[in-house]
Amino acid sequence: MKKIINNPDNVVEEMLNGMTASHPQYLTRLEGFDSVIRTNKKADKVALVSGGGSGHEPSHGGYVGRGMLDAAVAGPVFTSPTPDQVYEAIKAVDAGKGVLLVIKNYSGDVMNFEMAAEMAAADGIDVEKVITNDDVAVENSTWTIGRRGIAGTILVHKIAGAKAESGAVLADVKRIAEKVIANERSMGMALSPCTVPAAGKPSFTLAENEIEIGMGIHGEPGTHREAIRTADEITQQLVDKILAEKIYNSGDEVAVLINGLGATPLMELYVVSNKVQAVLQEKGLHMVKTYVGNYMTSLEMAGYSVTLLKLDDELKELLLAPADTPAFVQY
Amino acid sequence: MKKIINNPDNVVEEMLNGMTASHPQYLTRLEGFDSVIRTNKKADKVALVSGGGSGHEPSHGGYVGRGMLDAAVAGPVFTSPTPDQVYEAIKAVDAGKGVLLVIKNYSGDVMNFEMAAEMAAADGIDVEKVITNDDVAVENSTWTIGRRGIAGTILVHKIAGAKAESGAVLADVKRIAEKVIANERSMGMALSPCTVPAAGKPSFTLAENEIEIGMGIHGEPGTHREAIRTADEITQQLVDKILAEKIYNSGDEVAVLINGLGATPLMELYVVSNKVQAVLQEKGLHMVKTYVGNYMTSLEMAGYSVTLLKLDDELKELLLAPADTPAFVQY
Numbered sequence: 001m002k003k004i005i006n007n008p009d010n011v012v013e014e015m016l017n018g019m020t021a022s023h024p025q026y027l028t029r030l031e032g033f034d035s036v037i038r039t040n041k042k043a044d045k046v047a048l049v050s051g052g053g054s055g056h057e058p059s060h061g062g063y064v065g066r067g068m069l070d071a072a073v074a075g076p077v078f079t080s081p082t083p084d085q086v087y088e089a090i091k092a093v094d095a096g097k098g099v100l101l102v103i104k105n106y107s108g109d110v111m112n113f114e115m116a117a118e119m120a121a122a123d124g125i126d127v128e129k130v131i132t133n134d135d136v137a138v139e140n141s142t143w144t145i146g147r148r149g150i151a152g153t154i155l156v157h158k159i160a161g162a163k164a165e166s167g168a169v170l171a172d173v174k175r176i177a178e179k180v181i182a183n184e185r186s187m188g189m190a191l192s193p194c195t196v197p198a199a200g201k202p203s204f205t206l207a208e209n210e211i212e213i214g215m216g217i218h219g220e221p222g223t224h225r226e227a228i229r230t231a232d233e234i235t236q237q238l239v240d241k242i243l244a245e246k247i248y249n250s251g252d253e254v255a256v257l258i259n260g261l262g263a264t265p266l267m268e269l270y271v272v273s274n275k276v277q278a279v280l281q282e283k284g285l286h287m288v289k290t291y292v293g294n295y296m297t298s299l300e301m302a303g304y305s306v307t308l309l310k311l312d313d314e315l316k317e318l319l320l321a322p323a324d325t326p327a328f329v330q331y
Numbered sequence: 332m333k334k335i336i337n338n339p340d341n342v343v344e345e346m347l348n349g350m351t352a353s354h355p356q357y358l359t360r361l362e363g364f365d366s367v368i369r370t371n372k373k374a375d376k377v378a379l380v381s382g383g384g385s386g387h388e389p390s391h392g393g394y395v396g397r398g399m400l401d402a403a404v405a406g407p408v409f410t411s412p413t414p415d416q417v418y419e420a421i422k423a424v425d426a427g428k429g430v431l432l433v434i435k436n437y438s439g440d441v442m443n444f445e446m447a448a449e450m451a452a453a454d455g456i457d458v459e460k461v462i463t464n465d466d467v468a469v470e471n472s473t474w475t476i477g478r479r480g481i482a483g484t485i486l487v488h489k490i491a492g493a494k495a496e497s498g499a500v501l502a503d504v505k506r507i508a509e510k511v512i513a514n515e516r517s518m519g520m521a522l523s524p525c526t527v528p529a530a531g532k533p534s535f536t537l538a539e540n541e542i543e544i545g546m547g548i549h550g551e552p553g554t555h556r557e558a559i560r561t562a563d564e565i566t567q568q569l570v571d572k573i574l575a576e577k578i579y580n581s582g583d584e585v586a587v588l589i590n591g592l593g594a595t596p597l598m599e600l601y602v603v604s605n606k607v608q609a610v611l612q613e614k615g616l617h618m619v620k621t622y623v624g625n626y627m628t629s630l631e632m633a634g635y636s637v638t639l640l641k642l643d644d645e646l647k648e649l650l651l652a653p654a655d656t657p658a659f660v661q662y
Contacts, residue, residue, distance in 0.1 A: 274349030
């Protein structure tokens with residue numbers, strides 16, 4: 001294992017300290033806990049809390065700031081944070097208008113965030129939750145009942161975050177988050193595995209000419225393995241699987257997220273985006289906004305996912321609203 | 332070679348088309364040439380043009396937009412663009428107030444950009460140039476007389492771009508760019524090599540426990556190879572080499588750029604930043620702003636560089652000024 005770390009046991013702690021030391025204008029460490037919270041939190045708004053296992057950076061700490069999250073809870077690498085960690089984050093950011101939890105659909109995260117919600121509710125805090133499940137690859141998976149939540153989660157942060165920033169009530173912020181979840185789908189692939197620091201070796205292997213279609217962001221199995229083909233052929237396959245959901249129709253406005261898994265050169269992501277734009281244009285879709293980069297990673301895994309979000313006027317306005325966080329800034 | 336591409340011969344062309352198709356609000360392809368130019372160029376300002384070999388994305392096309400570059404010229408992977416490509420970009424963005432070329436110090440780039448400047452000057456265009464040479468690792472290198480220009484180039488784009496946006500004349504924009512170059516130093520290391528698509532195999536190899544200190548962004552040799560150590564030890568070594576330049580003194584305000592080379596997990600870059608902040612704080616420096624991410628990459632190379640920029644009031648104001656480009660947005 002070749003990594004720029006000090007000790008596998010301290011990597012999350014040192015990362016969180018590095019994040020707050022690097023971006024004090026955005027992030028503050030929640031004293032004694034593995035969370036970062038918004039430095040200049042706007043009072044009197046619904047708070048958004050997300051998080052999960054570490055190793056997906058900039059998810060989720062990089063999205064804490066104006067117009068997105070109020071807190072991000074960081075578990076050990078690829079492991080859910082405990083209920084008490086989530087509970088403390090909820091308490092820290094609740095401003096009396098309630099808290100929305102944005103949870104990726106993995107059994108551990110769902111269980112622990114729900115337990116935290118119950119603890120907070122017992123304190124009189126108004127807590128609601130949404131569960132992202134944008135990955136169309138598989139219906140159930142190693143750590144999931146139902147579909148997995150992957151890069152589409154960022155668009156929930158963005159749009160629900162803008163709604164909360166506008167002063168909306170909790171029920172309305174939750175409604176918007178659920179609308180994003182209903183309207184978005186993702187599909188990914190991997191070229192190479194990643195190594196969890198504490199494990200010290202890759203969690204699986206792929207042959208020199210082999211790729212995995214539909215692989216999860218923790219290396220969970222996808223739909224199948226196949227010999228590597230051209231970027232256009234692979235991308236067509238991923239987009240076809242998304243379009244087979246039959247929720248995107250000619251004339252629709254959409255947002256597109258081309259997400260790198262950590263070790264994919266940006267050059268390759270743009271080659272992918274070039275094909276995605278062509279396929280969607282031929283389908284009669286109008287691309288309102290395209291994001292290309294490392295938004296939801298899997299340590300140093302190579303590969304990418306494509307996310308499509310169907311927009312209506314409400315979602316479009318919130319998507320294009322300003323945001324100011326360490327990893328997502330938009331005018 | 333396992334890459335998400337179609338054909339090594341088309342990778343730059345498809346990347347540029349992917350960039351403009353993804354970000355039409357920022358970028359427009361210069362018809363018939365390998366450049367992207369600013370979509371809504373502000374008239375009546377000094378224009379900034381940069382570029383070089385491809386494979387360093389988001390450098391430089393990702394920095395075209397308000398407050399940074401007006402054009403970025405993309406050569407083949409790790410190969411300088413030809414003089415005519417640079418010449419056409421200069422002509423396309425000159426608004427009658429002159430053009431500043433920001434060139435990384437590699438012999439090919441310097442020669443070709445200078446030749447383009449002469450061609451443009453013959454047309455009556457006022458052209459000036461600055462050459463970045465922030466890398467303290469080696470004095471001369473495979474493709475360089477003098478020190479190499481690496482990630483510090485982004486801070487020249489940012490600060491000189493803000494100056495140009497403010498309406499300053501060409502001589503003043505050049506003066507600011509030169510002040511940045513005089514006040515910044517970088518030092519990097521690599522864990523693993525990268526593969527140029529047309530070559531099909533890595534340009535060098537490192538043993539499983541071996542790293543290279545001071546490696547260049549095209550895989551040029553650094554100062555030495557050594558067995559991998561902890562993140563803190565490696566980082567201390569890099570920062571010590573920068574501080575040995577003796578231009579950073581207790582009480583100084585500085586900007587810090589922790590740059591990933593393409594395949595380094597953001598988690599590791601934050602572990603590095605945690606150490607950098609501690610070392611600089613102990614030295615008595617005040618960190619005004621820290622950037623952490625993939626700013627100047629080497630395809631899928633793993634590793635990082637640290638850049639330090641000493642600020643005065645003028646540089647600080649321009650660094651913190653707004654910018655809006657595909658890869659660098661700042662309020």
